[in-house]
Amino acid sequence: MTRSAFRRLPLALLLGLGACAAPLETHYRELGNLLSSTNRMRVDHDPADAPVTRDGLVEDFTRVVFFTEHGTDAEGRPADHLPIALQRWPGPVTLNVTHGDSTSPDQRATDLEQIRAFAARLSRISGVPITVSRVDRPGAPRRGEMRVYFADREERTWLADWMVEGGVRPTARTVEALRADPPPQICFVSPGSDGQDNITRALVVINTETRDLMRLACIHEELTQAMGLYNDDDAVRPSIFNDDQEFALLTRHDELLLAMLYDPALTPGMTAAEARPLLPAAADRALALPRQPDPGS
Numbered sequence: 318m319t320r321s322a323f324r325r326l327p328l329a330l331l332l333g334l335g336a337c338a339a340p341l342e343t344h345y346r347e348l349g350n351l352l353s354s355t356n357r358m359r360v361d362h363d364p365a366d367a368p369v370t371r372d373g374l375v376e377d378f379t380r381v382v383f384f385t386e387h388g389t390d391a392e393g394r395p396a397d398h399l400p401i402a403l404q405r406w407p408g409p410v411t412l413n414v415t416h417g418d419s420t421s422p423d424q425r426a427t428d429l430e431q432i433r434a435f436a437a438r439l440s441r442i443s444g445v446p447i448t449v450s451r452v453d454r455p456g457a458p459r460r461g462e463m464r465v466y467f468a469d470r471e472e473r474t475w476l477a478d479w480m481v482e483g484g485v486r487p488t489a490r491t492v493e494a495l496r497a498d499p500p501p502q503i504c505f506v507s508p509g510s511d512g513q514d515n516i517t518r519a520l521v522v523i524n525t526e527t528r529d530l531m532r533l534a535c536i537h538e539e540l541t542q543a544m545g546l547y548n549d550d551d552a553v554r555p556s557i558f559n560d561d562q563e564f565a566l567l568t569r570h571d572e573l574l575l576a577m578l579y580d581p582a583l584t585p586g587m588t589a590a591e592a593r594p595l596l597p598a599a600a601d602r603a604l605a606l607p608r609q610p611d612p613g614s
Contacts (some may be wrong), residue, residue: 341470341499342526349531358530358565362611367555369570374600375593377570378577380550381558383589398548403587404508405545405578407515409446412436412463412540415455417472420525425451428467431536435567439544442572442609443579457485458509458518463543465521470498473522487520495522503527504535506543514585519543534565541567545578569609576603 352358363369385401414432416425429451436447447463455476458464468476477495480487491507494500504527508519521539523532538557549560555568577583580599583592 340526341524342528344499345503345524345527345531349529352562353530357562358534359563360530360566361555361564361568362566363569364555364564367570369555369573369604371597371600371604374570374573374577374603375596377550377553377556377558378574378596378600379589379593380553381546381548381556381574382578383592384548384550386548400589401547402514403545403578403583403585403592404510404514404516404547405585406443406445407585409448409461410463411461412447412449412465413452413456414449414465415452415467417466417468417525419469419472420467424525425467428532428536431533432465432540435536435540438567438609438612439540439575442575443544445544445579455479457483458520460517463519463521463540465523465540467523467525469525470500472525473500474498476522491520500524503531504539506539508543508545508547516543516545530565537565537567541571541575544575546571546574566612572609573600573603576606 349358382403383400384398386398412432414429416428420428429449433449436449439445440447452464455466456464457480466472466476473495477487477492479485480495481492488507491505494502494505504521504523506519506521508516510516521543523535523539527535534557541557546558549558551559551561553559555564555570556574557564557567557571558574577596577599580595580602582595582599
């Protein structure tokens with residue numbers, strides 16, 4: 318069973334920025350400037366204007382974990398915000414990073430450094446061991462692997478063709494996202510699970526035309542969604558799992574949701590109704606954990 322979750326920024330706004338012939342990198346930079354100028358893409362880790370409470374965590378956990386932002390219905394048709402069972406990784410994860418030729422050596426080094434640091438943070442919170450490596454050759458994610466690709470337009474198209482022709486059997490949404498020009502999303506994750514709702518693999522694609530904070534925001538959201546926090550919901554705050562883009566980077570609220578997801582009292586395959594009685598205690602345990610250091614301090 319495969320599900321897809323896409324980080325979307327306003328495409329109509331994106332296409333209206335700058336000159337029509339401007340490179341995608343220019344559009345992304347102008348969009349980032351616009352979002353920042355309207356008090357979005359914030360980097361607060363624990364914002365004072367959005368206090369975290371146990372009851373709020375319970376509600377937000379239900380919204381983020383038990384729905385998928387994009388998926389397919391029983392007939393295989395694309396559908397959004399479908400109810401799902403709890404999914405998470407059952408064991409260690411190998412995170413392999415692959416860059417296309419369009420990425421400079423300096424940017425590759427920066428990406429790898431940021432991914433290593435963020436993967437270590439996800440591992441501390443979830444308890445899941447995550448090993449990060451650089452892999453030059455393309456490949457479909459294997460069992461226990463999260464594969465992160467940085468690719469430009471030509472490389473995304475090539476990747477889609479390679480996956481289809483190579484028998485990887487990507488979802489139709491994944492192929493559409495890779496081939497679209499201009500792309501409707503800046504980055505996306507397509508996770509896969511087994512029949513017991515254990516996450517077994519995940520594909521993350523980040524458009525290499527991104528830079529700076531927008532690129533780092535993609536790393537934060539897509540890698541965290543690949544851990545099992547699939548859905549975006551306008552009611553979830555303060556969080557990156559909200560399409561209004563108010564927050565760019567993982568917040569303390571989001572860290573607590575991830576800690577709850579990997580709480581031993583919860584198990585893969587649980588429905589929202591089955592997990593609901595256990596969530597207040599799981600939220601209490603998450604809140605009682607030692608605070609993660611503020612990444613911005």
